[in-house]
Amino acid sequence: xxxxxxxxVKLHGMWASPYVKRVEIALKIKGIPYEFVEEDLVNKSxxxxxxxxxxxxxxxxxxxxxxxxxxxxxxxxxxxxxxNGPPLLPQDPYKRxxxxxxxxxxxxxxxxxxxxxxxxxxxxxxxxxxVVFEKLQLLEEGLKDLFQGETYHIxxxxxxxxxxxxxxxxxxxxxxxxxxxVKFIDPEKFPLVCSWVTALTEVTAVKELRPPxxxxxxxxxxxxxxxxxxxxx
Amino acid sequence: xAEEVKLFGSWASPYTSRVKVVLKLKGIEYENVEEDLSNxxxxxxxxxxxxxxxxxxxxxxxxxxxxxxxxxxxxxxxxHNPILPIDPYDRAMARFWAKFIDEKIQxxxxxxxxxGENERxxxxxxxxxxxKTLERELNGKKFFGGESLGFLDVAGNVVVWLEVSxxxxxxxxxxxxxxPILHEWCQRVLDDDAFKxxxxxxxxxxxxxxARFEAFLGPK
Numbered sequence: 001x002x003x004x005x006x007x008x009v010k011l012h013g014m015w016a017s018p019y020v021k022r023v024e025i026a027l028k029i030k031g032i033p034y035e036f037v038e039e040d041l042v043n044k045s046x047x048x049x050x051x052x053x054x055x056x057x058x059x060x061x062x063x064x065x066x067x068x069x070x071x072x073x074x075x076x077x078x079x080x081x082x083x084n085g086p087p088l089l090p091q092d093p094y095k096r097x098x099x100x101x102x103x104x105x106x107x108x109x110x111x112x113x114x115x116x117x118x119x120x121x122x123x124x125x126x127x128x129x130x131v132v133f134e135k136l137q138l139l140e141e142g143l144k145d146l147f148q149g150e151t152y153h154i155x156x157x158x159x160x161x162x163x164x165x166x167x168x169x170x171x172x173x174x175x176x177x178x179x180x181x182v183k184f185i186d187p188e189k190f191p192l193v194c195s196w197v198t199a200l201t202e203v204t205a206v207k208e209l210r211p212p213x214x215x216x217x218x219x220x221x222x223x224x225x226x227x228x229x230x231x232x233x
Numbered sequence: 234x235a236e237e238v239k240l241f242g243s244w245a246s247p248y249t250s251r252v253k254v255v256l257k258l259k260g261i262e263y264e265n266v267e268e269d270l271s272n273x274x275x276x277x278x279x280x281x282x283x284x285x286x287x288x289x290x291x292x293x294x295x296x297x298x299x300x301x302x303x304x305x306x307x308x309x310x311x312x313h314n315p316i317l318p319i320d321p322y323d324r325a326m327a328r329f330w331a332k333f334i335d336e337k338i339q340x341x342x343x344x345x346x347x348x349g350e351n352e353r354x355x356x357x358x359x360x361x362x363x364x365k366t367l368e369r370e371l372n373g374k375k376f377f378g379g380e381s382l383g384f385l386d387v388a389g390n391v392v393v394w395l396e397v398s399x400x401x402x403x404x405x406x407x408x409x410x411x412x413p414i415l416h417e418w419c420q421r422v423l424d425d426d427a428f429k430x431x432x433x434x435x436x437x438x439x440x441x442x443x444a445r446f447e448a449f450l451g452p453k
Binding site for chain 2: 054063066068069070072073074076077080081093094096097098100101104105138142
């Protein structure tokens with residue numbers, strides 16, 4: 001089908017950012033060609049600051065010159081704009097609501113607390129680890145409800161926004177284990193979450209976009225060191 | 234056709250109020266279940282076990298939590314009088330700014346309330362900057378949604394509630410001299426038919442806010 005107007009898609013991002021990864025995965029799954037503009041987050045480009053004056057962050061998607069910011073907002077925009085590729089959200093409004101709910105949960109409850117684990121040590125870290133385990137337990141329970149009655153099928157090629165967000169968080173779990181010394185994706189504690197994350201890491205788009213293990217370890221170590229130094233100062 | 238529509242909420246919750254405004258705008262009949270937030274009902278805890286909060290929307294026995302998620306569901310299910318814009322880019326903008334209100338403005342406002350003497354000025358300055366950023370988005374429009382209330386105006390109700398209740402908190406964060414455009418927008422929203430019918434009476438809200446704030450701070 002011929003496109004009525006030219007589709008120019010640019011993504012301003014940074015290779016190690018999980019938020020950017022979400023958008024990259026979505027674009028790949030939909031088969032949308034795009035130009036990736038690597039940003040130095042220590043030295044942000046004028047263009048980035050112009051496109052995202054409010055948050056000054058990546059990712060920013062530029063579609064035919066118009067910027068969209070915030071990864072979850074971008075994902076929904078992509079789904080509503082490119083209707084030809086596999087859908088990122090279900091059709092049914094109730095299922096959409098459930099997916100949005102759990103996506104929000106992973107984003108707010110798991111992401112934030114995992115970051116806390118990475119940036120702290122000692123008692124503060126132990127506390128944060130406990131919270132992550134609690135949230136994972138809630139997710140494990142929630143998956144039973146989400147999958148109930150239907151096979152939530154991961155076919156190796158497509159993903160929805162919840163898959164994408166969960167994968168952007170725990171896709172690098174092996175690097176996280178190595179640096180943080182904690183196993184969150186534990187098949188005994190959280191069998192559903194674990195099998196789901198494992199299946200997601202096997203999706204073609206995810207495999208193609210995953211940075212090498214050593215690089216992920218190095219980045220996580222860097223984030224951790226910098227945070228610990230900052231709090232010690 | 235009577236569809237089973239229920240809303241578990243609290244009159245004092247702006248998040249509940251968001252959903253009520255949308256139901257009013259769409260003319261959807263529903264059963265209102267008033268929750269006592271100090272003594273939450275077993276049903277509420279059953280329908281929202283994760284967050285245990287209001288609002289919770291029930292349609293054909295199926296629960297949905299989180300006010301903005303509920304509103305998107307309502308908009309997708311009852312398609313007349315759309316709340317969200319039609320164009321995907323406009324929808325993205327509405328969602329972006331709604332997120333900004335909930336994730337940036339709200340916490341910043343809370344920070345000014347909880348800040349110690351040393352941090353208060355900086356906290357107020359931060360909140361002011363964020364409110365100014367939001368104000369700029371009105372850009373000469375009557376409402377964020379254009380000629381009539383839209384998704385972002387509904388999400389922005391927390392700003393309206395702040396304007397109304399701030400005197401009970403002993404603050405003037407949304408100073409009408411500093412934010413004339415936002416102030417005028419607040420008045421237009423308060424004057425809107427649907428919003429008017431759903432907004433709690435000012436005195437009741439002030440009394441509640443005062444009591445809650447004092448309880449929160451503890452004895453002086």
